[in-house]
Amino acid sequence: MEAMKWHLLPERRAELMSHRTKPRKSTIGRLLVIGGMDSHKGPLSIESYCPRIDEWKILKNLPARRLQFGVVAIENKIIIVGGRDGLKTLNIVESFDLTSMVWQPIVPMNTHRHGLGVALLGGALYAIGGHDGWSYLNTCERYDFTAKTWSFVAPMQSLRSTAGIAVLGGKIFVVGGRDGTACHRSVECYDPHTNRWTNKCPMNKKRGGVGVGVCNGFLYALGGHDTPAVNPAVSRTETVERYDYATDTWTLIASLSTGRDAIGVAILGGSLIAIGGYDGNYLRTVEKYDEETNEWIQLAPINYSRAGACVVAIPNVYSATVTTTICTNNNIVTTPTNTQISQISTPQH
Numbered sequence: 001m002e003a004m005k006w007h008l009l010p011e012r013r014a015e016l017m018s019h020r021t022k023p024r025k026s027t028i029g030r031l032l033v034i035g036g037m038d039s040h041k042g043p044l045s046i047e048s049y050c051p052r053i054d055e056w057k058i059l060k061n062l063p064a065r066r067l068q069f070g071v072v073a074i075e076n077k078i079i080i081v082g083g084r085d086g087l088k089t090l091n092i093v094e095s096f097d098l099t100s101m102v103w104q105p106i107v108p109m110n111t112h113r114h115g116l117g118v119a120l121l122g123g124a125l126y127a128i129g130g131h132d133g134w135s136y137l138n139t140c141e142r143y144d145f146t147a148k149t150w151s152f153v154a155p156m157q158s159l160r161s162t163a164g165i166a167v168l169g170g171k172i173f174v175v176g177g178r179d180g181t182a183c184h185r186s187v188e189c190y191d192p193h194t195n196r197w198t199n200k201c202p203m204n205k206k207r208g209g210v211g212v213g214v215c216n217g218f219l220y221a222l223g224g225h226d227t228p229a230v231n232p233a234v235s236r237t238e239t240v241e242r243y244d245y246a247t248d249t250w251t252l253i254a255s256l257s258t259g260r261d262a263i264g265v266a267i268l269g270g271s272l273i274a275i276g277g278y279d280g281n282y283l284r285t286v287e288k289y290d291e292e293t294n295e296w297i298q299l300a301p302i303n304y305s306r307a308g309a310c311v312v313a314i315p316n317v318y319s320a321t322v323t324t325t326i327c328t329n330n331n332i333v334t335t336p337t338n339t340q341i342s343q344i345s346t347p348q349h
Contacts, residue, residue, distance in 0.1 A: 109150050
C-alpha cells in the first residue's frame, strides 16, 4: 500500500517520505541554486550541488537578473512566475523544458507580483499574495493548464508578501510573511474544494522572509525576521518550527547555526536543506536537518553568498542533461529560476 501511494500520488510524496522511501545518494539527483540577492543586487551564477561528493560547482552565469519570483516544477518542466527585474514588478510566466532545454512563454498572470508564493495542487498552478509594486496583496489566482487561463480564487484573510507556501494534506498552507507594517505568525490554509481559507494554529514566532518546506509529512518554517526588514531594530531568528497536520500544532526543533532570513529551502533525498540567507551579511551557509538526531549538519557552502536564493531539486533523470546543456549552451538560460520539484516558495529578503 505504501509503495502504491508513492507512485499514484506524486504531488504528495513530500508527505509520504519515510526512512523506507529515502533514495540512495547516487539516485537522488542534484540541487541547483540560482539568483537571489547579494551586496551587488543579485548574483547571476547558477550553482549545482552533488550530494554524492558534497560539492558545489559553478555551471554558468545568467544573462539577466530576476528577483523575488516563484517557481514550481511539473513533470519535466520548470515554471517561473512573476518577480521583478529591478524596480519593475512582473506578471510574466515562463516554462523551461528540462528535456528540450527550451523556454516558452505562458499566459501572464492577471496581477503583477513579486514576493509572491506559488504552489501546484490538483493539476493547477496557484500564485498567492506578494506585492504589485504599490501595495501588499491578499489576492490569489489559479492557472488552468488545459484552458490556458488565469482566474482569481478566494483571497487570503491577510495581506502577505514573503510568506512561506507549501502543500500539505491536499491543501495550500500560507505561513507568516509581512504586510508592510508587521510580520505575521498566523497561518492560513486554502481548500480548493470549498474555495475557502481557514486559520490554522499560528507559529510560535512572527516570521517574515520565512523559508518553508514539507518533508516526511511535516511542514517546517525556518528562520525569518520579526519586524519589517527595513526596520534597523529587526531581529532575525535561528529558530525552526515543525507543523503537525494531524494535531494542528507547531513544535520548536533544533535551531539553525545562525539567525537569518531569506533562506533557500529544498528537499533532496528526503532531507530538508537550508541554503544561504541574510543575517546582516549575505551567507554561503548550507545545512541539512537530521530528523533522527534533531540536529543540523553543515554541508559544503555555496560558492557565492546569497539570500532569497532560488533552489531547484532536479531528479536524476534530468540532472545530467540539464547540467551538460547549461554548461555548454550560451543561450539556454534566459531567465533566473528557482524550484523544488513539486512546489516552492521563494524566500525574499
